[in-house]
Amino acid sequence: MNNLIIKNAAQLVTCSGFAARAGADMADPGTINDGALLIDDGLISAVGRTDEVLAGITEQDSLVIDASGKAALPGFVDSHTHFIFGGYREEEFCLRLSGTGYMEIMARGGGIASTVAATRKASLSELVDSGRARLDSMLSFGVTTVEGKSGYGLDHDTEIRQLEAMKILDREHPVDIAGTFLGAHALPVEYKGKSDAFLDFLMAKVLPEVAKKELAEFCDIFCEKNVFSLSQSRRFLRKAKELGLKLKLHADEIVQLGGAELAAELEAVSADHLLNASDHGIEQMAQAGVVATLLPITAFSLKEDYARAREMIDKNVAVALATDLNPGSCFSGSVPLLFALATLSMGLTPEEAVCAMTINGAAALDRADSVGSLDVGKKGDAIILEFPSYRFLPYHLGVNIVEKVIKDGKLVFDKTQGGRLA
Numbered sequence: 001m002n003n004l005i006i007k008n009a010a011q012l013v014t015c016s017g018f019a020a021r022a023g024a025d026m027a028d029p030g031t032i033n034d035g036a037l038l039i040d041d042g043l044i045s046a047v048g049r050t051d052e053v054l055a056g057i058t059e060q061d062s063l064v065i066d067a068s069g070k071a072a073l074p075g076f077v078d079s080h081t082h083f084i085f086g087g088y089r090e091e092e093f094c095l096r097l098s099g100t101g102y103m104e105i106m107a108r109g110g111g112i113a114s115t116v117a118a119t120r121k122a123s124l125s126e127l128v129d130s131g132r133a134r135l136d137s138m139l140s141f142g143v144t145t146v147e148g149k150s151g152y153g154l155d156h157d158t159e160i161r162q163l164e165a166m167k168i169l170d171r172e173h174p175v176d177i178a179g180t181f182l183g184a185h186a187l188p189v190e191y192k193g194k195s196d197a198f199l200d201f202l203m204a205k206v207l208p209e210v211a212k213k214e215l216a217e218f219c220d221i222f223c224e225k226n227v228f229s230l231s232q233s234r235r236f237l238r239k240a241k242e243l244g245l246k247l248k249l250h251a252d253e254i255v256q257l258g259g260a261e262l263a264a265e266l267e268a269v270s271a272d273h274l275l276n277a278s279d280h281g282i283e284q285m286a287q288a289g290v291v292a293t294l295l296p297i298t299a300f301s302l303k304e305d306y307a308r309a310r311e312m313i314d315k316n317v318a319v320a321l322a323t324d325l326n327p328g329s330c331f332s333g334s335v336p337l338l339f340a341l342a343t344l345s346m347g348l349t350p351e352e353a354v355c356a357m358t359i360n361g362a363a364a365l366d367r368a369d370s371v372g373s374l375d376v377g378k379k380g381d382a383i384i385l386e387f388p389s390y391r392f393l394p395y396h397l398g399v400n401i402v403e404k405v406i407k408d409g410k411l412v413f414d415k416t417q418g419g420r421l422a
């Protein structure tokens with residue numbers, strides 16, 4: 001069967017649009033009561049009220065899902081993760097619980113460096129296997145598109161291996177993956193004290209290959225005090241742009257360096273973290289149309305103050321939310337936790353949070369033309385909740401209420417049938 005019909009949905013949440021929703025445009029995701037959705041050969045072919053959509057349609061050749069009493073939404077887009085890695089850092093988590101800072105652990109040679117050591121030892125098939133399990137978990141939360149970064153190799157072979165693992169998973173797993181080259185994530189031990197030389201190496205020996213073989217769509221850098229400076233980030237990202245990669249930045253996470261301003265200057269697709277973005281940076285992002293990707297679970301896990309989401313939206317920035325799943329600062333891909341923190345701790349409304357996880361997540365991956373909303377022509381990526389309204393996403397605190405996930409018009413996850421379907 002190549003067609004799928006969702007009918008009688010108590011609420012069809014469309015998040016309609018083909019570009020980022022900025023500021024006040026996030027206030028209403030758009031809902032249709034008693035809604036229906038038609039998916040034909042993987043693409044959405046009709047959206048509307050059930051009686052209108054089903055008029056003249058034969059249901060015989062389609063998988064029909066009756067969503068009475070339930071809400072249907074676009075699949076979530078988790079636009080910032082580091083889900084390909086080796087090893088874990090539970091000891092470091094305990095150190096942080098007892099007061100040691102994240103950057104302090106990094107300065108002592110732990111943190112990212114410890115995951116780099118473990119990832120360098122991991123084979124391609126080990127990275128694929130652990131990545132696959134993490135994708136299964138994301139899918140169960142309703143995520144149908146995810147971004148994943150390299151950055152735990154910091155050498156030619158491991159960086160390429162991480163990106164290849166994502167290419168393999170993109171082909172074999174229902175979740176779509178947008179790959180990001182984050183070779184400039186930290187300084188590897190072999191380049192201690194030589195950060196410019198390390199960036200030269202990446203720009204000469206890794207970045208051109210990544211671009212030529214199309215191993216990644218985006219290039220990112222950890223622009224942070226004691227990691228890569230603003231001018232180093234500018235130099236590196238300019239080169240990446242020249243080679244045809246789209247840009248992202250880990251910006252103003254721990255220290256206010258002007259990362260938000262740099263993202264605007266370079267017309268990056270998104271600037272991420274932004275816990276310490278300046279007023280000026282926020283204005284510049286609004287003007288340049290840079291998506292602000294906020295990562296509340298990371299702030300929570302690092303016990304840092306949250307990014308100023310409310311002010312950003314009020315200043316007409318397009319805000320996206322993402323998990324930042326990684327083995328260090330934020331070992332969580334939990335969408336329910338994300339909704340809880342975004343609404344209860346950052347002041348987003350449930351409506352804004354829904355837009356931030358759908359259409360704006362898609363825009364943060366430059367994919368607002370193909371995913372992130374229930375619009376005719378887009379991929380048939382949708383989720384059905386166990387409850388009649390999207391408002392249950394934050395309200396049912398910390399609980400996964402996703403019942404079904406449809407990817408490219410195929411039912412791939414169904415809690416009522418035991419979870420992931422073959």
Ligand code: NIG
Binds near residue numbers: 222327
């Ligand atoms: O987005 N801030 C830098 N990078 C990651 C954390 C990486 C790690 O701790 O392994 C982040 O928080």
Ligand code: FE
Binds near residue numbers: 081082250326
């Ligand atoms: Fe990150």
